[in-house]
Amino acid sequence: MEYTLFILLLPFLSFLFLGLCGKWLSHKVAGLVGTFSLGAVAVLSYLTAFEYFTADRVNGVFETLVPYNITWLPLGSLHFDMGIMLDPISVMMLIVISTVSLMVHIYSMGYMHGEKGFQRYYAFLSLFTMSMLGLVVATNIFQMYLFWELVGVSSYLLIGFYYTTPAAIAASKKAFIVTRFADMFFLIGILIYGYYCGSFGFEFDAEGFAKGAFMLPTALVLMFIGGAGKSAMFPLHIWLPDAMEGPTPVSALIHAATMVVAGVFQIARLFPLWIQYAPQALSIVVWVGVLTAFYAAAVACVQSDIKRVLAFSTISQIAFMMVALGVCTEYTTGHHHVGSLGYMASMFHLFTHAMFKALLFLGAGCIIHAVHSNEMFAMGGLRKYMPITHWTFLIACLAIAGIPPFSGFFSKDEILTACMAYSPVVGWIMTVIAAMTAFYMFRLYYGIFWGTENKELHAHHTPHEAPLTMTLPLVFLAIVTVGAGFIPFGHFVSADGQAYDIHLDPTIATTSVIVAVCSIALATYIYKGEKQPVAEKMRAALPALHRWAFKRFYLDEVYQFVTHRIIFAHISKPIAWFDRHVVDGFFDFLAWGTNALSVQIKGLQSGSIQKYAYVFLLGVLILFLIVLI
Amino acid sequence: MIQLEYVLIISAVMMFAGVYGFLTRRSTLAILLSIELMLNSTDINFAVFNRMLHPEGHEGYFFALFSIAISAAESAVAIAIMINIYRMLKNISVDKLEKMKW
Numbered sequence: 125m126e127y128t129l130f131i132l133l134l135p136f137l138s139f140l141f142l143g144l145c146g147k148w149l150s151h152k153v154a155g156l157v158g159t160f161s162l163g164a165v166a167v168l169s170y171l172t173a174f175e176y177f178t179a180d181r182v183n184g185v186f187e188t189l190v191p192y193n194i195t196w197l198p199l200g201s202l203h204f205d206m207g208i209m210l211d212p213i214s215v216m217m218l219i220v221i222s223t224v225s226l227m228v229h230i231y232s233m234g235y236m237h238g239e240k241g242f243q244r245y246y247a248f249l250s251l252f253t254m255s256m257l258g259l260v261v262a263t264n265i266f267q268m269y270l271f272w273e274l275v276g277v278s279s280y281l282l283i284g285f286y287y288t289t290p291a292a293i294a295a296s297k298k299a300f301i302v303t304r305f306a307d308m309f310f311l312i313g314i315l316i317y318g319y320y321c322g323s324f325g326f327e328f329d330a331e332g333f334a335k336g337a338f339m340l341p342t343a344l345v346l347m348f349i350g351g352a353g354k355s356a357m358f359p360l361h362i363w364l365p366d367a368m369e370g371p372t373p374v375s376a377l378i379h380a381a382t383m384v385v386a387g388v389f390q391i392a393r394l395f396p397l398w399i400q401y402a403p404q405a406l407s408i409v410v411w412v413g414v415l416t417a418f419y420a421a422a423v424a425c426v427q428s429d430i431k432r433v434l435a436f437s438t439i440s441q442i443a444f445m446m447v448a449l450g451v452c453t454e455y456t457t458g459h460h461h462v463g464s465l466g467y468m469a470s471m472f473h474l475f476t477h478a479m480f481k482a483l484l485f486l487g488a489g490c491i492i493h494a495v496h497s498n499e500m501f502a503m504g505g506l507r508k509y510m511p512i513t514h515w516t517f518l519i520a521c522l523a524i525a526g527i528p529p530f531s532g533f534f535s536k537d538e539i540l541t542a543c544m545a546y547s548p549v550v551g552w553i554m555t556v557i558a559a560m561t562a563f564y565m566f567r568l569y570y571g572i573f574w575g576t577e578n579k580e581l582h583a584h585h586t587p588h589e590a591p592l593t594m595t596l597p598l599v600f601l602a603i604v605t606v607g608a609g610f611i612p613f614g615h616f617v618s619a620d621g622q623a624y625d626i627h628l629d630p631t632i633a634t635t636s637v638i639v640a641v642c643s644i645a646l647a648t649y650i651y652k653g654e655k656q657p658v659a660e661k662m663r664a665a666l667p668a669l670h671r672w673a674f675k676r677f678y679l680d681e682v683y684q685f686v687t688h689r690i691i692f693a694h695i696s697k698p699i700a701w702f703d704r705h706v707v708d709g710f711f712d713f714l715a716w717g718t719n720a721l722s723v724q725i726k727g728l729q730s731g732s733i734q735k736y737a738y739v740f741l742l743g744v745l746i747l748f749l750i751v752l753i
Numbered sequence: 754m755i756q757l758e759y760v761l762i763i764s765a766v767m768m769f770a771g772v773y774g775f776l777t778r779r780s781t782l783a784i785l786l787s788i789e790l791m792l793n794s795t796d797i798n799f800a801v802f803n804r805m806l807h808p809e810g811h812e813g814y815f816f817a818l819f820s821i822a823i824s825a826a827e828s829a830v831a832i833a834i835m836i837n838i839y840r841m842l843k844n845i846s847v848d849k850l851e852k853m854k855w
Contacts, residue, residue, distance in 0.1 A: 731851045733784075734776055741772065 125175065125191045128208050128261070131168050131218065134161045135254035139247050146243030158246035159229040162253060166222040176215045177616055185621035186212055193263050202318055207263040209326065212617045213392055213471060217260035220478045221382050223604070225253045227597035228377040231486050234593035235373050235493060245285060245371070252278035256382050260389060264324040265314050265347075268390070272310070272354070275386060276303050279378050283370040295369035302363040306353020313346030328396045341402035344394060348387075348409060355387025356439045357446065358416040362680055364439055368431040372492055375431060376485030379438060385474050388445045395467060395619065399455045409450030410546070414553055417443035419677070421560040425567065426673045429498045430488050433568050434481070437524065440561060441477050445470040447554060448539040451546035455620050462545040464619035468626075469538030472613045476531035479608055480523040483601040487517040490594055491572060494587035500568075505577030509587040512595045514573050516602040521569045523605045525562035526640045531608035533637070534626070540636055541629045551632075555639055562640040566647035574652050760801045767794035781838070781845045785831050792824045 138161035146154055176186065193207030229249060236242055255274035262268035277300075284296030318324050320336030320343070333340070351357075356364040367379050378384070391398065391409065398406055417440045424436035448470035454463035490513045495502050507514040523530035526537070536558060544551030589595065614624035650658045663670050672678065730736075767790055774787030796817040803813025839845050 733847055733850070737776055741776070 125172060125189055125210060127168060128172055128191050128210065131165050131172070131222075132208070132254060132258055132261070134165050134168075135250040135257070137161070139250035139254060142243050142247035142250060146247055149243055151238070151242040154243040154246050155229075155233045158250055159226070159233065161250065162222070162226045162229045165253070165257070166226045169218040169222040172210065173215050173219050176210055176212075181623075184623065186616075190263060201322060202324065204266045204324065205264050206267050208261045209263040210261065212621065213389070214260045216471060216475060216617055217389060218257065220385075220475055221253065221256050221260065224382060224478055224482045225249070225256075225377060227482060227486065227601055228373045231376075231489070231594050231597045232371075232373045234591045235489050236371060237591075239371075241285065245282075248278055248281045248285070249374075249377070252282060252378065252383075256386070259386060264326060265317060265394075266324045268393070269307075269310060269314055272350075272386060272390075273307065275383055276300060276307065276354075279303075279367070279383055282374045282378060283367045285370055285374065289369070292369040295363075295366040299363040299367050302360055303353045306350050306360050308350075309346045310350020310353075313343045313348075313350065316343040316346065326393065328400070333397065333401070337401050340397060341405045344398055344402045345405050345408060347390065347394065348405075351387030351390040352412060353387070354390075355384050355442050355446065356416075357387070357412050357443065358419050359679065361416060361420070361439050362683055365432050365435045365676070368429070368435050368498075372431065372485060372489035375435070376482045376489065379435060379485075382478065384438060384442050385445070385478065388442060388449065388470060388474055391446070391449050392467065392471060395449065395452070396455065398449075399452060399619075403453065406450045406452065410447055410550060411450075413443040413446035413450055414550060414557075415443075416440070417447065417557045418553065418560075421557050421564065423673055423676050424564040425560065426670055428500045428674075430491065430500060430503070430568060430572065431485075431498050433564060434484055434488060437484075437561065437565065438481060440557065441473070441481065441524070444536070444539055444554070444557075445473050445477070447550070448473065448542055451542050451550065452619065453546065456622075462542070465538060465545065466542035467619040468614050468617055468624060469535060469542050471617045472626075473532075473535035473539055475611075475613070476523070476535045476605070476608050479601055480520040480530075480532060480605045483516060483520040483598060483605055484524070486594070486598055486601065487513050487520065490590040490598070493590055493594070495578075500571040502578050503572045504575040505573070506587055507573040510589045512589060512598060516598040517573070518569065519602045519605055521565045524565050525644060526558055526636055527644075528633075528637065529606070529609060531605050534609035534628075535613075537628060537633050537636055538626065541632050544629075544632060555636060558636060559639045559643040562643035563647050566644045567651050570647065570651035575656070757801065757805045760797065764794040764797040764801070767791070767797070779846045779848055781831075781835050781847055781850075784847065785828060785835075788831075789824060789828065792820060796820050 138158055142149070142154055142158060149157070176189070179186065181187075188209065188211040190207060190209050193205050193209075195203045196206045197204040229246075232245065232249070236245055239245065252275065255271045255278055258271035259268055259275060262271060280296050280300040283299050284292050286292045314324070316339055317336075320332075320339040322332035322336070349360075353360040364379055364384065368375055370378075420436040420439035420443065424433050424440065427433045427436065448466040450466070452464055452466040456464060490510065491503065491506065492498055494506070494510060494513075497503075519530065523532035526533045528534075540551060540554055540558065543554045612626065614626045618624040650656060650662075675681075771787045771789075771791035771794065774790065775784055778784055778787065799813040799817040799820070803810065807813070835845050838850065842849055
């Protein structure tokens with residue numbers, strides 16, 4: 125499997141080439157270079173997956189392969205390694221990342237056509253893909269952290285792609301600072317992990333882990349905070365809705381399918397440790413996830429910017445994956461071991477969600493491309509103009525709502541089963557949130573494709589279907605979304621690696637389908653018509669609730685208050701004063717003193733040779749006298 | 754036979770004439786002449802000490818020869834500098850040469 129190195133190398137080389145020479149390339153060449161290198165990466169990833177999953181199992185488990193592992197920085201007994209590790213979840217992630225990234229590359233050729241900085245855009249896309257791929261194949265937690273930060277940097281660059289708009293700059297800074305703040309905890313967690321367990325690696329059967337067991341819950345929770353920042357868990361989710369300022373394909377790539385699942389992936393990677401050493405701490409993951417899922421779904425119900433609805437739906441769905449990981453209580457899989465189902469369900473949902481959420485975002489990109497606005501009032505009645513976008517969007521909405529036979533149904537159903545087994549309370553809350561998901565997605569769908577057409581706006585410029593480069597990825601992702609549910613996912617990925625047959629629990633499956641259908645019916649009743657009397661009445665009946673939800677429960681304002689009024693005003697300002705006046709003042713004084721002394725003694729340097737000679741002679745005479753005496 | 758002291762007195766007079774000239778003359782050319790005077794007084798000292806105190810050796814004579822050669826080279830450089838100064842300032846008086854202060 126030595127060729128896996130090229131999976132990382134190709135996008136990196138493409139980044140270097142486009143970044144350094146992009147200036148002299150035409151848009152078309154730059155786009156093709158990026159797309160073809162990503163195409164090669166996708167082919168290699170599929171090849172890797174094929175080879176990996178067709179290899180023989182050892183004791184019923186797919187062997188973990190490490191084609192490369194170089195000791196990069198030795199530090200006494202500890203060492204930082206760099207390498208490539210292939211195990212079921214990393215191979216699964218390779219497929220997700222390369223597929224979505226390839227679709228985004230193809231799509232961007234149409235979407236970003238003629239934009240200024242097109243080559244730069246492709247360079248950053250390559251960098252992002254490289255970092256994310258490096259993150260999933262990391263052989264140790266430190267390499268993961270390294271690529272984790274690279275992912276943060278490239279997302280900063282991509283969100284701030286339109287660097288002339290103040291909103292984009294603010295959004296990119298917000299994303300960077302919030303995730304960076306969370307990463308600080310991740311780093312502390314890694315250091316505790318390395319110090320007490322004596323290793324950064326993922327070989328959890330080593331004896332160091334038993335020795336460091338008493339510190340592991342702390343380390344894991346700190347790492348979870350880092351993961352929560354990247355995966356936009358409450359209350360560190362504030363960066364994600366703003367990150368929609370970047371180009372739409374970027375939102376599809378980063379903020380829907382790949383980057384935000386890094387936190388979920390991190391927990392999945394360290395899952396054996398969580399189960400073995402910190403099972404109580406997993407309940408933190410559960411409740412943070414539940415709260416986030418509910419909060420994001422509630423906010424998504426009232427937003428009017430279509431990308432923002434999708435952003436909150438992403439937060440909610442990622443929280444589903446977190447909850448699924450959190451509800452695991454045991455490591456062994458099998459028919460009588462429902463406790464480990466959540467792990468498989470979470471990874472399955474990660475896979476299907478990546479596909480349909482990328483589809484939704486790319487569809488939203490087509491719509492924005494057609495009407496030149498993100499706001500729902502500019503849309504309505506678009507189904508006549510954009511048939512392909514309409515149908516693919518509908519498929520994705522059905523999938524996320526959990527209607528069989530679309531992929532979202534299968535994965536969400538497994539999550540609900542796992543939650544029910546953990547505690548009926550969590551199970552029912554998650555069912556309600558699933559219903560809310562179906563409701564807001566169909567509110568979005570009807571708002572865009574049905575309802576009143578904005579004739580005034582469309583008079584200047586009739587909306588039209590997007591070009592082939594943009595519709596092709598939509599169709600491909602729609603096909604994947606339809607088919608992905610039938611993948612026997614449990615055979616590839618499960619908590620302990622043993623093959624596991626997914627079987628639907630009929631009660632839960634029926635309940636969730638009925639709930640989803642009811643929500644869709646409700647959304648149809650409220651939002652399908654030309655006029656929406658019910659929605660108006662609801663808004664009039666509960667104005668405060670609507671305003672609170674629309675303003676995202678004022679969380680951004682709380683952050684603004686805490687950072688500006690408390691931290692900046694009472695901590696940062698005094699420190700800044702101390703720095704300006706005391707630290708700088710001391711050095712200013714030194715410089716001033718030297719200068720003043722120089723002015724005093726510069727008269728000695730008169731430039732007149734004979735004066736120098738007098739002084740010299742005087743010196744000689746004095747020395748002479750000293751010698752004489 | 755001339756006594757050692759007589760020669761040394763002459764050499765000392767030359768030396769101090771040179772020092773006085775160096776400190777008081779304004780023309781760089783005159784300063785150069787004063788430097789030559791000082792050098793020559795030391796040459797005389799070398800020669801006379803060698804002849805009077807160590808007649809069997811030759812080190813003093815050689816030193817004097819060296820010193821003459823070096824002073825010739827030095828005057829060549831000094832005169833070149835003066836010519837350049839003259840080209841710049843149309844003058845070679847030292848009190849006009851204040852470009853090199855602070």
